[in-house]
Amino acid sequence: MLKKIIFTLFISAVSAVVAVNFYIKASLKETEARLWRMQQAVSDYNNNAAYPYNTGQIPVVFTGSPARYGNNSWDDDFTKSNSGFIEAAKIANPTVVNIAAMRLESGSNTNPFGELFGDKGADWFGYNAPYKADAGLSNGSGVIVSTDGYIVTNYHVIEGSNQIQVTLYDKRTFTATLIGSDPSTDIALLRINASALPAIQYGNSDELEVGEWVLAVGNPFNLASTVTAGIVSAKGRNINILKEESAIEAFIQTDAAVNQGNSGGALVNLRGELVGINTAIATPSGSYAGYSFAVPVNIAGKVIDDLKIYGFVQRAYLGINTRDITPDIATQLKLKDMNGVYVEFVAEGGAGAEAGLKKDDIITEVNGYKVISVPEFKEKVGRFRPGDVIGITYLRKGQMAYTKMALKNAAKTTKPAGTPKQDLEKLLGAQFQELTPAEMNSLGTRNGIKVTHLTENGLLRTATSMKVGFIVLKVNNENIDNIEDFYNIIQKVPKGDGVMLDGIYPNEKHKKLYAFSMK
Template identity: 45%
Template sequence: MKRLGLFFIALLSAIVGGGVALGIYLNFFTTQGQSNFQNTNQPFVQTGFGNPDPLNPTLSPQNLSFVEAAKKATPAVVHIQTFGNPALMSNRQQDSMEDLFRDFFGQQSPNRNRNKNEVRMGSGSGVIIEKNGYIVTNNHVVENATRIDVVMNNQKSYTAELIGTDPSTDLAVLKIEADEELMPVQFGNSDNLQVGEWVLAIGNPFDLTSTVTAGIVSAKARNINILRRQDGLGVEAFIQTDAAVNPGNSGGALVNVNGQLVGINTAIASQTGSFAGYSFAVPTAIVKKVYTDLKKHGIVQRGLLGVQIRDVTADLSKELDLSVVRGVYVAGVTENSGAIEAGLEKGDVIIEVDDVQVNTSAQLQERIARKRPGDKVEVVYLRNGKERNTNVELKNRLGTTTLITNEAGKMMNIESLGIEIQNISPEMATKIGTTGVKIVSIDDGKFKEAQVPEGFVITHIDKEKVDTSADVIEFLEGKTGGVLIEGFHPTGRRGFFAIAM
């Protein structure tokens, strides 16, 4: 009996010990290591992340899928095909365009149509912004085009009207009259984008319509010096991504994982013209402002701070004995500008605009590019190492705070130059073989002193192409020294004038 009792005690101890061991295993090993031990017969393991919470787009739950974002945004992306008159593109323009936009995408080598008077200039993409047919694309996609065709996601085609362009940001606005219900994109906030966040690029690369690629935001406020302009007004504060884009994507949508527009794809970094790892998009913070201005005024109402700037680098800080290695150095201040009136001086270092830190020229340009003449911005700057702040009222190129209109057929008066100008009609552009601006009247001023006649059509200023009245303002206002004006007399004869500014 004693031996039988010992046997049962040993058996009971073994059962209890086994139960405890099994409980520990189930609670501490299988729970924490479940994904490593279950479904061992399957050769693949999910490693993705899911669509983020709309209220917190930086979260990344399990099972990432771009399906809903693509479904939501793709119908708003259109295919743009451009055609033009060969006479509108001189050899010089073609050469410069190939050089300037070799890393852009959308401008391809011209191919002649059956109509010898028409050239297929290229193709690109666009994004429907409003149900009534307004579309945003890149300026270089539609530049010099005499006809712009828009092909919808359902293959329906419409001829578009060019509402306005802004070479400074490489954006343009089109309008179509559609006989169907359009699906506009929903705007997102590019300011909320963070480096490492997922984004989709949607467009028509190589004429492959409605193509979607994915990548992450690699950097923000990137300046790649592709919008080279003599007036220094090119605004480059691109969103850099590694989403694959190629020729034809230009003007297409960059959207977040909620299908909201956060940028317009504009350029790629490439030695071959095809995707090599990085692409660049204009952020919607700038797109919305440019779109609104072009739609309402036909010209971008650009508010200028009135300073010449440089990034504060370690070398510049050492060279100029600055107290910091951050911010934007003021290399000069423009006369009659808002900056000089607000007390900014050469040698100041701007570190904040409207409570947002600015450490590069691109960041400063992006903040100011959102504003219009008459708007005020709070600027925090350093002078001799001490922090100061001031409010600057932004002005336009004319040195005033008034808004400028540039609608077709309307005249623009430039009092400081004594001229009244007007965009020429498409019929006249076809007749003389180029776009330009007509001088409607001349009063006392530099043009009258140079004996420029009324009716003269300006086509180039210092070899820079003139398309609209806004170009005349940008190229001439604030200019000093001699300026070469090229164009056509009312008789059709070419003319050249040297004007002392």
């Protein structure tokens, strides 16, 4: 019995040795075969040959050289495309700034030693401080659009603030003046007292293609100079985020990562040109969820120019009501497609009526650019001012037609709108900013406005020796608490009568007087 067991174990051991030996030899042969195929493949690749390799599932055909380290076309193309991102970031980064907008409010802390020392108004170790430094803070981004200090951002970044701090790429910090804002497009224009700044170049948002690479540059979560990449996902997007009656929403939609703090930052193409102002994200969580939206530069640029020149946006009106084409409208008018905007009402005496537009017309182009929706149409028209003439292509009863339209303002005239304040600003050649509580405290005054800009041909430059930075405390011996006070007093001065400005310069002890005659 023992002999049988030993014999069985011996036979099993021999069989195992033979099987292992056979498996090793078979494996070596298969390995040799694989090595040969790999060598042959590499040889074919090096010779730029097309080599089909059957994986047993789907044939993979290589045409030309594969990805390798060293000099080859794939590596060169990758390097070139990557360098486009790098160069665009290098161009855009220095032009994007961080913005901290604050609402400084009067303090109400009580000095516990006031009763004892008989001076309740004294500032003892911060008690009864004239302002609260942290009473409302909004952080966002901005883009330098001119070398002399103009910066564009979103209106919602600075809304309600009375002090705006701007930190440049090189870490310098400035207090900014609000030149003007436009809630209808969510654009605001600031200015800082600086020169020789790196300014971004405008691109053309009309030429952006869906699928084109773009970079978003800003300061999300206060992470300075953050660059993210994505593609243009859609154009002319209306997300109903702006609540103004004349709101223009035709956003560029991208999948570049944008978060809180990116608002007001730059959306640039791979040439480093500004194509949009990052404005909003669509998210259920408050953070980036795949969709971000930017105001096209072609509309932002017009708003910037208006704010520079007029202090507000010159809005052009067509005197028509439009809506997107629905299937019912398309069926009723026997339209081939639903591209364009439907004219449902034409106001008498408006620009549309004078251009010959009628109800049931379908507008298809503005100045040669196709429009397929109302947001796109509004964005195209929003680039123009009263008095500008635009070309309208439209469809009427199956026939294409073309007309020219002279745009009008809300008063149905073709003159750009103006205000008495703007007329005075132009006459005086000056821009002003109200003092913050901190500035009042530093100057030892409770009122006054600051001169932030002087033009060469204005009265204050030609008739006086006033310099930027002058603090106007009184006009004709009346205290000035704010800009409105200043203009209300100046407006009452008849032509030819004298105006006396009483004030100070920061860091100077003596008061200054400037006199001139109204024209």
